[in-house]
Amino acid sequence: xxxxxxxxxxxxxxxxxxxxxxxxxxxxxxxxxxxxxxxxxxxxxxxxxxxxxxxxxxxxxxxxxxxxxxxxxxxxxxxxxxxxxxxxxxxxxxxxxxxxxxxxxxxxxxxxxxxxxxxxxxxxxxxxxxxxxxxxxxxxxxxxxxxxxxxxxxxxxxxxxxxxxxxxxxx
Numbered sequence: 001x002x003x004x005x006x007x008x009x010x011x012x013x014x015x016x017x018x019x020x021x022x023x024x025x026x027x028x029x030x031x032x033x034x035x036x037x038x039x040x041x042x043x044x045x046x047x048x049x050x051x052x053x054x055x056x057x058x059x060x061x062x063x064x065x066x067x068x069x070x071x072x073x074x075x076x077x078x079x080x081x082x083x084x085x086x087x088x089x090x091x092x093x094x095x096x097x098x099x100x101x102x103x104x105x106x107x108x109x110x111x112x113x114x115x116x117x118x119x120x121x122x123x124x125x126x127x128x129x130x131x132x133x134x135x136x137x138x139x140x141x142x143x144x145x146x147x148x149x150x151x152x153x154x155x156x157x158x159x160x161x162x163x164x165x166x167x168x169x170x171x
Contacts, residue, residue: 002097004105007055007067015055015067016044022066022084030119047071047081058085058098065089066098070106078106080114090122096130109169115139118161133165 007015023038047069048055058066066085072078080102085095103109114133116123127133137143139162 001060002065002094002101003059004056004068004098004101005059007057011057011064012048012055014064015057016041018064018086019044019067019082019084022087025087025090026117026120026122044082050081053081056102058094060089060094065094068098068102070102072106072109076108076110078109078112080112083114095126099131103169111169112167113165115162115164118163124163127165131167133167135163136166137164138162139164 020037020039027038047053050071052071052073054070054072056068056070057064058068064086066089067082068080068084069082070078071081083095083099085098112133114127116127118138128135139160141160144160
């Protein structure tokens with residue numbers, strides 16, 4: 001049983017450390033460990049501060065097993081800004097159950113948006129095959145992602161390559 005529990009201010013440091021570890025796993029598997037942060041603290045904190053942001057711990061059996069930042073907008077075109085499952089909890093269905101809980105918590109959403117690096121095969125499978133998202137845009141050197149002040153993606157190897165996804169809930 002997964003619960004989404006709002007993250008308290010004193011839990012944000014734990015959120016940052018855990019999301020950095022979860023994101024780093026895929027980069028290390030694909031490119032090796034260069035010792036750099038995969039998602040800078042400043043990017044996570046910027047997501048926390050975005051207008052409409054709601055920050056959640058993903059909890060199972062009383063233990064924090066992941067987290068999410070969703071940005072809820074008045075036009076019901078909402079953003080899954082950050083989403084992770086702790087490394088030791090991968091492959092247990094937690095992510096899918098948490099995503100279903102997010103959808104249920106925000107039933108007025110018309111479209112969900114998110115993005116992930118092109119090499120993140122686990123995320124591609126998850127968003128497309130499990131959650132029903134569709135790739136709607138491919139950012140690359142010839143079609144650059146709008147600069148929204150985030151640093152992390154561009155610091156990744158081949159960091160200019162990202163997919164943007166949408167999931168239409170209702171029209």
